[in-house]
Amino acid sequence: MKMGLKINGEFKEFDVDPSTTLLDLLREAGYMSVRRACDTGTCGVCTVLMDGKPVLSCAILALSADGHEITTVEGLKDDEDFQRLLDLFLSEGVDQCGYCNPGFLITAYAMKRELKNPTDEEIKMYLVGNLCRCSGYVGQMRALKKYLGVEE
Amino acid sequence: MVLIDRYVRPKSLEEAYELLTSVKGARIIGGFTFMRLGTVNIPLLIDLQDLGLDFIREGEDFIEIGATVKLGDVERSEVIQKHFDGFLSKTVKYIWSVQLRNIATVGGTVFARFGFSDFITSLLVLNTKVKLYRNGEMLLEDFLESRVSRDILVSLKIEKEERKAKFRFMRNSFYDFSILNVAVSAKVENGRLGGFRIAIGARPGIAKLARKAMEYLEKNGLSPETISKASDLSAEEMEFGTDIRGDAEYRKMICPVLVRRALNDILSESSGGNRS
Ligand SMILES: Cc1cc2nc3c(=O)[nH]c(=O)nc-3n(C[C@H](O)[C@H](O)[C@H](O)COP(=O)(O)OP(=O)(O)OC[C@H]3O[C@@H](n4cnc5c(N)ncnc54)[C@H](O)[C@@H]3O)c2cc1C
Ligand code: FES
Ligand code: FES
Numbered sequence: 001m002k003m004g005l006k007i008n009g010e011f012k013e014f015d016v017d018p019s020t021t022l023l024d025l026l027r028e029a030g031y032m033s034v035r036r037a038c039d040t041g042t043c044g045v046c047t048v049l050m051d052g053k054p055v056l057s058c059a060i061l062a063l064s065a066d067g068h069e070i071t072t073v074e075g076l077k078d079d080e081d082f083q084r085l086l087d088l089f090l091s092e093g094v095d096q097c098g099y100c101n102p103g104f105l106i107t108a109y110a111m112k113r114e115l116k117n118p119t120d121e122e123i124k125m126y127l128v129g130n131l132c133r134c135s136g137y138v139g140q141m142r143a144l145k146k147y148l149g150v151e152e
Numbered sequence: 153m154v155l156i157d158r159y160v161r162p163k164s165l166e167e168a169y170e171l172l173t174s175v176k177g178a179r180i181i182g183g184f185t186f187m188r189l190g191t192v193n194i195p196l197l198i199d200l201q202d203l204g205l206d207f208i209r210e211g212e213d214f215i216e217i218g219a220t221v222k223l224g225d226v227e228r229s230e231v232i233q234k235h236f237d238g239f240l241s242k243t244v245k246y247i248w249s250v251q252l253r254n255i256a257t258v259g260g261t262v263f264a265r266f267g268f269s270d271f272i273t274s275l276l277v278l279n280t281k282v283k284l285y286r287n288g289e290m291l292l293e294d295f296l297e298s299r300v301s302r303d304i305l306v307s308l309k310i311e312k313e314e315r316k317a318k319f320r321f322m323r324n325s326f327y328d329f330s331i332l333n334v335a336v337s338a339k340v341e342n343g344r345l346g347g348f349r350i351a352i353g354a355r356p357g358i359a360k361l362a363r364k365a366m367e368y369l370e371k372n373g374l375s376p377e378t379i380s381k382a383s384d385l386s387a388e389e390m391e392f393g394t395d396i397r398g399d400a401e402y403r404k405m406i407c408p409v410l411v412r413r414a415l416n417d418i419l420s421e422s423s424g425g426n427r428s
Contacts, residue, residue, distance in 0.1 A: 018156040129249020
């Protein structure tokens with residue numbers, strides 16, 4: 001079936017099988033920052049922004065996204081605020097294998113736009129759906145508190 | 153894996169219902185978050201997103217929430233936050249992640265009658281009606297016990313009243329579903345509490361009202377002594393089952409504890425005390 005999506009500001013048309021998920025579509029179209037792990041809506045590595053809100057691309061049918069606007073990490077590479085977040089992840093040594101990073105970054109970017117001066121608890125609750133199997137989330141919290149301007 | 157043959161976005165509820173009832177095996181799609189976990193072949197998937205059902209409206213007597221409203225929008229809605237001390241906005245946050253709540257819909261959450269649902273248990277202690285395209289309006293508790301299946305949930309209507317409500321659950325970790333969940337509420341009229349409601353969910357069956365315990369409180373009022381008795385009554389009148397998360401005896405034992413804590417929350421707030 002034919003459908004259209006605005007991805008990172010650019011309108012694109014696709015011809016999809018109705019069973020295709022948004023995650024399948026994005027990866028096949030070359031947006032490799034969008035990852036697959038659990039494929040059940042649990043781990044958050046497939047997070048993208050849909051109409052500005054973080055969503056799980058593995059849990060959305062591609063055709064349901066028809067007509068909506070999608071943003072992936074590729075689309076934020078020239079965004080200064082996003083670049084600052086990336087630099088903080090680097091300088092705070094957050095990365096281990098890095099597989100969870102794009103999902104974390106997109107969710108953190110959305111959190112900054114949704115929550116004003118979040119507490120530690122609110123930051124953790126917002127990120128509850130982003131799992132990292134390598135780290136203990138300490139580096140992420142350090143980087144995020146600097147990014148959100150809520151350091152003690 | 154879910155295999156879908158055809159997908160449509162009807163332009164009216166009439167069209168959606170006609171498709172649902174004329175194509176064997178046709179299904180309505182909400183956010184797809186739960187549906188996608190199954191293994192099923194769906195000949196026709198009907199998406200309601202173009203029907204203008206993504207509204208949250210405050211009327212004279214009701215708050216109405218359209219079927220395609222996302223759980224995340226329930227959480228963020230100013231209308232919902234200002235009623236019942238933000239009870240619904242707060243409890244919806246226990247449903248997994250921000251990203252999931254930005255996809256899952258009110259219609260998919262309620263119509264599916266998931267036994268583990270935290271949202272349904274919370275809605276049950278507010279006076280909630282479901283509005284169905286074919287079967288019209290009915291009380292949520294009646295809908296949950298009914299066999300209504302081939303229909304479309306259009307909206308929820310929650311009665312506007314001054315009501316205090318509390319939610320409690322037991323989980324092994326935040327990452328799991330509730331082993332048992334409990335919601336209680338009481339109407340505040342001229343400074344007095346009445347119209348008690350107690351709902352027990354994840355038994356693991358679908359949430360139900362604990363009517364005997366509710367009647368008992370109605371007759372005897374809310375005090376530390378009646379709370380204890382009502383909590384025990386609620387466990388006695390419910391059926392509990394065993395599943396991967398917990399067994400029936402365990403559920404029966406923790407039920408009065410959760411009910412007691414939730415009722416204590418209401419009592420301490422209304423008397424300005426700090427019992428817990
Ligand atoms: C990882 C994960 C964690 C979760 N954690 C929790 C939790 O902690 N607590 C909790 O309560 N829930 C939890 N859930 C369940 C979650 O709440 C459901 O997945 C969600 O509510 C389903 O909503 P949906 O809109 O995606 O429904 P869908 O999956 O699209 O649909 C569900 C069913 O409802 C039907 N349907 C949808 N809309 C309508 C309508 N308008 N009229 C008639 N029928 C309709 C569909 O045909 C389908 O049968 C979790 C789910 C996942 C995937
Ligand atoms: S791959 Fe989507 S949540 Fe894990
Ligand atoms: S760094 Fe490896 S999963 Fe997070």
